[in-house]
Amino acid sequence: MDILDELSSNLQEGHADRTKQLTETALAEGIPPHDVLEKGLIAGMNIVGAKFKNNEMFLPEVLTVARAMKQAMDVLKPHLAAAKVRSRGRILIGTVKGDMHDIGKNLVGIMLRGAGYDVVDVGTDISTQKFVEAVEREQPDVVGLSALLTTTMLHMKHVIEALDERQLRPNVKVIVGGAPVSQRFADEIKADGYARDAASAVDLVRSLLRDDSAAT
Amino acid sequence: MTSRERMMTAFRRGKADHLPACPDISVMVPAKLTGRPFYELFLDGREHNGWTSATYSEAYVEAVKYFGMDGWYIYGGLKEIRPPDAPEFVDHIIDEGDKKIVRRTCSTSRGELTEEEIYFSDEPPWRSEKPIKNLKEDFERFKLWMGLGNWQWEKEYKDRYRIGDYGVYVAMIPVFQDWWFHYRQGGFEQCFMDFVDEPAFMDEVHEFWMEWALTYVRAMIAARPDEIMLGGSSASLSVSSPKIFRKYELPFIKAASKICRDAGVISHLHICGRSWELVQIVAEETDVDVMEPMEEPPGGNVDLAEAKRRVGNKLCIKGNINTFDFMLSATPQQVEEKCKHLIDVAGRDGGFVLSTGDQCGRDTPHANLFKMVEVAKTYGRY
Numbered sequence: 001m002d003i004l005d006e007l008s009s010n011l012q013e014g015h016a017d018r019t020k021q022l023t024e025t026a027l028a029e030g031i032p033p034h035d036v037l038e039k040g041l042i043a044g045m046n047i048v049g050a051k052f053k054n055n056e057m058f059l060p061e062v063l064t065v066a067r068a069m070k071q072a073m074d075v076l077k078p079h080l081a082a083a084k085v086r087s088r089g090r091i092l093i094g095t096v097k098g099d100m101h102d103i104g105k106n107l108v109g110i111m112l113r114g115a116g117y118d119v120v121d122v123g124t125d126i127s128t129q130k131f132v133e134a135v136e137r138e139q140p141d142v143v144g145l146s147a148l149l150t151t152t153m154l155h156m157k158h159v160i161e162a163l164d165e166r167q168l169r170p171n172v173k174v175i176v177g178g179a180p181v182s183q184r185f186a187d188e189i190k191a192d193g194y195a196r197d198a199a200s201a202v203d204l205v206r207s208l209l210r211d212d213s214a215a216t
Numbered sequence: 217m218t219s220r221e222r223m224m225t226a227f228r229r230g231k232a233d234h235l236p237a238c239p240d241i242s243v244m245v246p247a248k249l250t251g252r253p254f255y256e257l258f259l260d261g262r263e264h265n266g267w268t269s270a271t272y273s274e275a276y277v278e279a280v281k282y283f284g285m286d287g288w289y290i291y292g293g294l295k296e297i298r299p300p301d302a303p304e305f306v307d308h309i310i311d312e313g314d315k316k317i318v319r320r321t322c323s324t325s326r327g328e329l330t331e332e333e334i335y336f337s338d339e340p341p342w343r344s345e346k347p348i349k350n351l352k353e354d355f356e357r358f359k360l361w362m363g364l365g366n367w368q369w370e371k372e373y374k375d376r377y378r379i380g381d382y383g384v385y386v387a388m389i390p391v392f393q394d395w396w397f398h399y400r401q402g403g404f405e406q407c408f409m410d411f412v413d414e415p416a417f418m419d420e421v422h423e424f425w426m427e428w429a430l431t432y433v434r435a436m437i438a439a440r441p442d443e444i445m446l447g448g449s450s451a452s453l454s455v456s457s458p459k460i461f462r463k464y465e466l467p468f469i470k471a472a473s474k475i476c477r478d479a480g481v482i483s484h485l486h487i488c489g490r491s492w493e494l495v496q497i498v499a500e501e502t503d504v505d506v507m508e509p510m511e512e513p514p515g516g517n518v519d520l521a522e523a524k525r526r527v528g529n530k531l532c533i534k535g536n537i538n539t540f541d542f543m544l545s546a547t548p549q550q551v552e553e554k555c556k557h558l559i560d561v562a563g564r565d566g567g568f569v570l571s572t573g574d575q576c577g578r579d580t581p582h583a584n585l586f587k588m589v590e591v592a593k594t595y596g597r598y
Binding site for chain 2: 014055058059060061063064067098100102103106149150151179180182196
């Protein structure tokens with residue numbers, strides 16, 4: 001097994017220390033950082049995403065994988081920056097006003113980072129105003145809005161309208177998700193897309209950003 | 217036949233006069249019906265043993281009567297008899313106008329525990345801070361609050377009169393993951409990382425909890441509720457895994473359901489979200505009598521017809537209409553068609569309670585709830 005396959009395999013098993021070591025070893029062996037990322041880590045996360053989507057892996061396992069990914073990325077990031085490797089895109093995620101639930105949002109963040117995107121997580125109970133300020137500050141390519149309550153999901157519409165009013169809307173795609181959200185709702189509020197789960201969110205972002213990297 | 221008799225007949229997989237209709241309206245729908253801010257209902261200052269409040273539990277019963285449904289009263293409990301020197305949480309309420317924040321502090325001989333809950337005017341409460349932050353230190357303090365053994369409870373459910381014959385009186389106990397999630401700071405992520413990073417310590421926590429939980433089950437049985445519900449939302453495969461279920465939940469569910477079976481008390485397991493894989497395990501490996509809500513897609517992954525086929529000879533099924541994608545937006549006609557379909561596939565030979573896949577949203581049209589009840593009484597007549 002070559003080192004990148006071994007890296008992918010250990011990542012998929014959630015072996016954080018080993019994943020980190022293999023990342024260091026791969027870099028030490030002169031493998032370009034971009035290849036370590038794409039052929040090792042993202043390749044592994046793509047498999048995890050597919051298994052999660054197909055109910056072959058479950059959230060607790062994905063969380064251990066995410067931790068392994070983070071440790072590897074902490075090693076890899078400076079090398080990617082030095083090699084001027086750009087991320088695939090910047091995604092800003094948050095749970096809307098009045099809603100404290102974060103597990104879905106966190107999972108989407110994990111899967112997007114695993115797919116090579118920069119993720120800015122602004123947290124939970126985020127007002128429309130704060131979303132707009134965050135978009136102005138972070139200039140994301142995509143904004144992901146999460147809600148778990150039928151009563152709070154209505155704020156998603158307000159965020160989209162506010163981005164329109166501030167003339168930020170043309171520069172950013174807005175996707176929505178969460179248990180009570182649906183494609184019909186997304187269409188009604190003029191979101192750019194709806195993802196029913198974290199793995200689908202990655203596919204959706206890829207298609208919105210016309211990213212041809214391997215799909216889950 | 218009273219609602220209570222109807223529900224109990226269904227739980228025993230029999231046929232009542234008609235199918236029971238028991239949509240899960242817990243928390244939001246009854247609260248909204250009162251027209252009062254939700255925090256007024258929950259922070260009523262009245263004595264109550266249970267996870268809500270006296271006022272909220274009364275609101276639930278009023279909602280049961282309003283909709284003409286069969287009630288499922290899960291709001292009470294037994295009063296614990298605590299040693300006079302047991303450390304207790306003391307509440308401090310901060311009024312923020314449109315919400316109340318309750319900060320609780322418990323001083324133990326090993327230091328303090330703190331927690332915080334936010335009570336909104338139109339949403340259920342939210343635990344914004346939980347007492348176990350530093351895993352090992354705080355768990356030692358927490359055990360002092362829970363007590364180290366010799367747990368005792370009063371022998372009577374003093375609020376039983378509230379539901380009377382309008383439904384069943386349900387004693388409730390959380391399964392391990394629900395209990396741990398309730399007290400562990402850091403959400404689901406931290407809970408699962410505890411299992412991975414500190415397996416030996418979590419085995420000790422689990423052992424401690426099992427001892428407490430089974431003692432409580434025996435105490436509940438002695439007070440003879442209509443049934444005992446094992447509350448397992450956090451064990452759902454939407455957030456957890458079959459491996460964790462087998463390790464941490466199945467031992468308790470097996471033991472508790474056997475104790476209930478031996479005592480002639482119905483046991484009832486609640487696992488919302490994705491649960492299909494667990495339905496089969498529960499039917500084959502435990503003595504659980506009733507399982508719910510067998511949530512259908514998109515929130516869950518249970519096909520009710522298939523569930524009835526595979527486990528209907530072992531389990532009474534309570535479920536399973538989707539609450540957010542369907543009940544919120546369907547027309548009463550669509551609700552009628554859905555209910556008739558579920559009755560046809562799961563209710564014709566008894567052992568079925570027409571219900572929803574989880575709690576109905578606050579703004580669920582009343583017409584849809586009334587329609588469920590109407591269909592159960594007419595199309596669901598045996």
